[in-house]
Amino acid sequence: xxxxxxxxxxxxxxxxxxxxxxxxxxxxxxxxxxxxxxxxxxxxxxxxxxxxxxxxxxxxxxxxxxxxxxxxxxxxxxxxxxxxxxxxxxxxxxxxxxxxxxxxxxxxxxxxxxxxxxxxxxxxxxxxxxxxxxxxxxxxxxxxxxxxxxxxxxxxxxxxxxxxxxxxxxxxxxxxxxxxxxxxxxxxxxxxxxxxxxxxxxxxxxxxxxxxxxxxxxxxxxxxxxxxxxxxxxxxxxxxxxxxxxxxxxxxxxxxxxxxxxxxxxxxxxxxxxxxxxxxxxxxxxxxxxxxxxxxxxxxxxxxxxx
Amino acid sequence: xxxxxxxxxxxxxxxxxxxxxxxxxxxxxxxxxxxxxxxxxxxxxxxxxxxxxxxxxxxxxxxxxxxxxxxxxxxxxxxxxxxxxxxxxxxxxxxxxxxxxxxxxxxxxxxxxxxxxxxxxxxxxxxxxxxxxxxxxxxxxxxxxxxxxxxxxxxxxxxxxxxxxxxxxxxxxxxxxxxxxxxxxxxxxxxxxxxxxxxxxxxxxxxxxxxxxxxxxxxxxxxxxxxxxxxxxxxxxxxxxxxxxxxxxxxxxxxxxxxxxxxxxxxxxxxxxxxxxxxxxxxxxxxxxxxxxxxxxxxxxxxxxxxxxxxxxxxxxxxxxxxxxxxxxx
Numbered sequence: 029x030x031x032x033x034x035x036x037x038x039x040x041x042x043x044x045x046x047x048x049x050x051x052x053x054x055x056x057x058x059x060x061x062x063x064x065x066x067x068x069x070x071x072x073x074x075x076x077x078x079x080x081x082x083x084x085x086x087x088x089x090x091x092x093x094x095x096x097x098x099x100x101x102x103x104x105x106x107x108x109x110x111x112x113x114x115x116x117x118x119x120x121x122x123x124x125x126x127x128x129x130x131x132x133x134x135x136x137x138x139x140x141x142x143x144x145x146x147x148x149x150x151x152x153x154x155x156x157x158x159x160x161x162x163x164x165x166x167x168x169x170x171x172x173x174x175x176x177x178x179x180x181x182x183x184x185x186x187x188x189x190x191x192x193x194x195x196x197x198x199x200x201x202x203x204x205x206x207x208x209x210x211x212x213x214x215x216x217x218x219x220x221x222x223x224x225x226x227x228x229x230x231x232x233x234x235x236x237x238x239x240x241x242x243x244x245x246x247x248x249x250x251x252x253x254x255x256x257x258x259x260x261x262x263x264x265x266x267x268x269x270x271x272x273x274x275x276x277x278x279x280x281x282x283x284x285x286x287x288x289x290x291x292x293x294x295x296x297x298x299x300x301x302x303x304x305x306x307x308x309x310x311x312x313x314x315x316x317x318x319x320x321x322x323x324x325x326x327x328x329x330x331x332x333x334x335x
Numbered sequence: 336x337x338x339x340x341x342x343x344x345x346x347x348x349x350x351x352x353x354x355x356x357x358x359x360x361x362x363x364x365x366x367x368x369x370x371x372x373x374x375x376x377x378x379x380x381x382x383x384x385x386x387x388x389x390x391x392x393x394x395x396x397x398x399x400x401x402x403x404x405x406x407x408x409x410x411x412x413x414x415x416x417x418x419x420x421x422x423x424x425x426x427x428x429x430x431x432x433x434x435x436x437x438x439x440x441x442x443x444x445x446x447x448x449x450x451x452x453x454x455x456x457x458x459x460x461x462x463x464x465x466x467x468x469x470x471x472x473x474x475x476x477x478x479x480x481x482x483x484x485x486x487x488x489x490x491x492x493x494x495x496x497x498x499x500x501x502x503x504x505x506x507x508x509x510x511x512x513x514x515x516x517x518x519x520x521x522x523x524x525x526x527x528x529x530x531x532x533x534x535x536x537x538x539x540x541x542x543x544x545x546x547x548x549x550x551x552x553x554x555x556x557x558x559x560x561x562x563x564x565x566x567x568x569x570x571x572x573x574x575x576x577x578x579x580x581x582x583x584x585x586x587x588x589x590x591x592x593x594x595x596x597x598x599x600x601x602x603x604x605x606x607x608x609x610x611x612x613x614x615x616x617x618x619x620x621x622x623x624x625x626x627x628x629x630x631x632x633x634x635x636x637x638x639x640x641x642x643x644x645x646x647x648x649x650x651x652x653x654x655x656x657x658x659x660x661x662x663x664x665x
Contacts, residue, residue, distance in 0.1 A: 051474060051537035054467060054505035058458040067455045147441040152500060155403050155433035156456045157425045
């Protein structure tokens with residue numbers, strides 16, 4: 029293409045040697061706004077896993093992904109020895125997943141937005157064909173996709189590890205039917221973690237502060253929910269919990285996701301009391317958290333200046 | 336194919352609107368807190384390099400934001416490259432490169448990666464973005480350095496990367512906001528030469544905002560001067576420079592003697608702070624001053640074309656126009 033001619037300096041042409049051709053106009057295709065958003069999303073997704081960055085940027089993504097896959101690997105070994113599936117799809121390993129997701133989002137959401145704020149690069153996006161909210165939209169899509177990969181790939185490994193040792197089509201079919209709700213719940217996790225992580229990270233250009241804010245918010249609210257569940261008698265046993273205990277999980281995104289799972293019919297044992305009639309409140313709370321986070325993110329970038 | 340390209344760039348490239356590159360009509364912007372940033376601005380920016388000058392708060396950045404379609408005017412209208420900013424902002428932003436005044440570069444990527452990414456954000460496919468990134472960086476004078484992290488660059492190199500990211504999308508118009516900020520005199524000169532080359536050889540129209548009249552003077556074909564949100568003056572550069580030829584002569588002692596001696600040689604002068612201002616008619620003026628000072632044996636501190644700052648343009652009594660220049664007054 030034309031660029032190669034200019035870059036290579038002197039080029040032998042039919043009329044002799046052409047020296048530096050100078051500035052060349054671009055007459056190739058120009059992609060529209062949707063394609064630019066996709067390009068930004070892909071670029072951000074890569075950086076969420078530290079691809080295209082230094083080795084240090086890859087530590088957290090690789091470690092969290094490896095830890096998240098461990099239960100699936102353990103399960104595959106157990107299944108191969110005839111033990112069947114030991115890890116449920118809909119909760120996976122609840123505590124581990126919660127911990128890993130908080131660490132991943134706390135480390136990587138600032139990577140997607142805080143560093144751009146820090147280096148004031150936003151005006152360069154705004155002066156291009158993108159519209160104001162395209163930037164946060166692309167970032168949200170990218171971090172959601174990254175969280176999905178982190179949650180769903182281990183689930184698929186879990187599935188594969190189980191059906192390899194399963195006997196008969198019926199067993200495979202029942203595994204598949206169990207997997208699908210697990211994937212859906214995983215998607216709710218991904219969307220909510222991405223939204224909350226990004227809105228908190230977009231508040232500051234200081235990466236360390238953003239990471240701290242995200243980790244503190246998730247862990248503190250989660251601890252609070254656990255304490256509330258404990259003191260209201262939510263750990264009493266299989267008997268129906270008092271209403272206060274059934275509402276205690278509403279204070280933290282992690283326990284809200286557990287409440288929503290049970291409200292939607294998830295049956296695996298949980299550390300969050302079955303919400304019962306309060307289940308719809310968990311659904312509402314999920315939407316409120318998601319809506320507030322995305323609304324906050326949009327507001328943050330709507331007023332971002334060009335200089 | 337390559338022949339036609341050479342010709343194309345030599346004649347200035349396609350897509351230039353014949354009349355104004357930018358036109359504004361009664362453009363007004365009032366912010367909620369009662370600040371009026373632009374107040375009925377009506378002006379035309381011609382093709383070529385235009386200096387947009389004005390003190391801080393004169394409305395330069397508000398004008399740039401409106402031109403890019405990032406801020407809506409309270410009233411009035413503006414068009415860029417023949418497209419109305421109210422409806423054609425996305426197309427305008429595709430055809431326009433913008434260089435902000437302040438730092439806007441991430442330190443932890445290489446120059447070439449960054450500019451290629453910005454090329455993609457301008458709508459180029461991946462391969463084209465990489466090629467044009469390499470080319471743009473070469474045009475601004477970054478060669479091997481482009482593979483280094485931006486964090487290791489000098490201020491001058493960073494300014495060049497900022498300029499390269501405006502070129503990567505092959506714009507028809509560049510909006511450069513104070514492009515020499517933070518540069519030393521050598522870096523300033525190099526940056527101005529580069530801008531002049533882009534405006535001339537590359538055939539891209541350029542608006543350079545600056546508060547330094549001297550810079551604008553060196554490279555611009557036109558000047559648009561803003562004051563308190565309105566148009567102070569819009570004219571070709573030559574009409575500005577013609578009336579601003581003033582020499583400042585400063586001697587350690589004997590200023591009165593010098594003034595008298597200059598008058599005898601037919602050069603009127605006017606005291607200004609510690610210096611004498613003399614209208615510069617040509618090289619002969621320098622010779623006369625040199626001879627007079629040598630004859631009198633005065634210790635010369637300074638003899639230079641007076642450095643004009645844009646503020647002077649905004650003070651009627653100070654503006655070195657014909658009627659106020661020392662020669663005309665005497």
